[in-house]
Amino acid sequence: MKALRLLRWSGSVLSPRTRPCCFFIHQTQYRNPLAINLLRFQSTAPIQFQPAIEPEDDPEPGETERAEDFFHNTPTQEERESILSQLPSPHPQHAHKSARLSALHTRLMLPHRLPLETLARCLVDPSADIDPHFNNSSLSILGYDLLGLYTSEAVLCRHPRLPTEVMFAAMWAYCGPKTLAAITREWGVEVAAAPGGEVDPGYLQCKHVEAGNASVDGTGVQVKELPIVATDAKGKPTLGELGWRRGVSSRTVKSDYFGDEIKRTELDYAERPELCREDLQRKLENGVTLETASTNFVRALMGAVYLHAGKKAAYNFFKAHILSRHLEFSKLFEFRQPTRDLSRLCAREGFESPVARILSETGRKSRSPVFVVGVFAGKDKLGEGSGSSLDEARIRAAVGALKGWYLYSPLEVNVPSQAVRGGDWKPVMVDGGEVVV
Template identity: 50%
Template sequence: MKRLRIARCGTQLLAPSAPRRPSCPCTAAFQRNSTPHNHRRSLTVQATAQLPDGETRHDIAASEELSEEPLKRAHSQARRHPPEALPSPHPRSAKQSAKLAALRSRLSLPSRFPLETLARTLVHPSADPDPAFNNASLSSLGSSLLSYYTTEHLFCNYPRLPIDIVFAAQYAYIGPKALATIASEWGIEAAAHPGGEVDPGLLQFLRLRSGEQLPPALRRRTPYKWNLTKTHRILVSDEFGSTSAEPNPEDLAKKPVPLEEAAQSFVRALVGSLHLHLGSPLVKRFFRDHFLSRQLDLASLFDFRHPTRDLSRLCAREGFEAPVARLISESGRLSRHPVFVVGVYSGKDKLGEGAGSSLDEARVRAAAAALKAWYLYKPLDVTVPSSTEGGVGAEAWKPNMIDCGEVIV
């Protein structure tokens, strides 16, 4: 599982906002008293060539803070730097966007969640490489949060789930495909091409043209190790047990990416920004409503190779009697459609039952049913770790059941 980096990411993002865009007329007037973040401004690397007279963003922002009438000056700058010159929409334009306001109320977010942040979550690094304006940092925070909430839900509610099924379930809930589907179900539309003049309610990313190859960061992923063990996948790899690391958002700057990549970064960034602006209780509710409420049949994720062997190993480990398959009933043995119902018994206890068109098929199905019944055990009283966080309304911690794990064959 990926380790949590919430504290580090959070403090970095929660710092008071610096006057960011040089040409914004309002920020200079309102934020004159706030201390500028010089270290953050030193990160601005992009688009300096578009400014005239060799004037950089640093110079403009510094002169804005010193000047007597910043509003007038900023207006003249806005005239000199049209929105088309910016790589992504100006934060000022978020207030005017009907799409953003509609999206916020469609997701039932409170009005104290600012539209400017919502607009920022829609900017992928491929559209705007500036880390102060794109969603890369919010997205990495949101990714950690999503994997934390999903993992604790799965581990606490299904303590006996094998790790491969945990990986598959994580992928089904918050995998790249799932997140892209969620974004489209929220009614997110993508802009044809990113730019400062585009409506900020549209997903901003550089589109992959037809026939074009994926960027190298997405195409060639070096595996962590060539002989990747399960232990390594648990300890080092991400929440889906991937064999290779995720691409660095800096490598995707100004590179055309597929829609799925941009959409998943938006959903993650939205979760991250909700955590920063509204706090964890609301994010947990948001996660429960939009992610955990989706339908996933965990029993359909199992793919057994030799269920009968696994079951006999499991019975030996748990000290049950060795499993025996017995025919419960049959119909039409000599016909074209025979049906056999076979039960797997350990002593007098029936562990599982399965029907099949041959005796062997029914026996294997019965063993798989017995294994699923064991692995999908769900305790009644569960306390997830995140529910004990926070002072008011936090639950008292009750230890959960911990199982010794799946059968090792």
């Protein structure tokens, strides 16, 4: 089986300005306002325009002549600068003139196959430029799926017995919005005060949302005090807004990688794309937070590395910047009744009932006594804990036994995405699941 060439089928993600194989631009209908947008597709090398006018409606008188004059008459340098300054995002040819962008490319040790034009596109948020050919929306979607895939398989293959809630927390800690925003700051990426065509391509460009305590015009009500109500197709509020608790099974099937409920616009995109575009456009007009823009940038860069450099380079980029961050899995647990959970676990696995025994003690009649208690199942010690009272030591011993079970990790960790084609695949461990009380 031959490997697919990513540039052959990535036309929906890479715009003509970033694909090295595009030297011609075909347009089906020209209008005078498109003159600015067509200039954005021009690269540093000369591009040959081949207009193919096939309008659905008859053009207005003189409109075709104005379009032809625009293509045959080369604009002057002053006219080009005035037109480029009106663009919502920088021109692609400005990427090679940005020292900040080149420094970011070198600092992150990005592959040489990733051009500066694509890196500059990753820094353009949809709130700054709504055109999908020049913002990072498509690359961000691809990067979101890649980060979720690599993170989930790394967590589950390393700790196959993790409960679902802990797995969601680990996913959020590795590739959640707050983590990706912190990574953007660690990379040294600065944010532009306002997006525009004259901004250096090395800045993160987005339209900033108003402050949370800003008042609505003419109402005297603050934005943070407005009720947020999500409704379904019939206009009724959803269950999540009514405050009903969603179970773990529902979060596993109908939620994203972090266990959060998928938004209505994302669920109904295939059925009602017009409504979703209107909601998205309305949301982008209001602006986004810095955390959202930083998250989209890191996801878009992940997708760009995958498209230009391939699967291996994308996974190495993930290991270097995401998986290399240290996470204490033992601090993600929160047991309400550990002794009961340990009894149910032993009954499910066929062990003897756990029994707590005192291992040592000191200062029983003093002001600060210390008791060391161990939990045994037959002759096997499951856990050990210490405390200022017997109950505290027994609970800590049960918690230690449960963590020792759930944090089991195999000696050799194999992830499915890194399986060698045609080689021997070593299956990973699949646990029976967490204890249900």
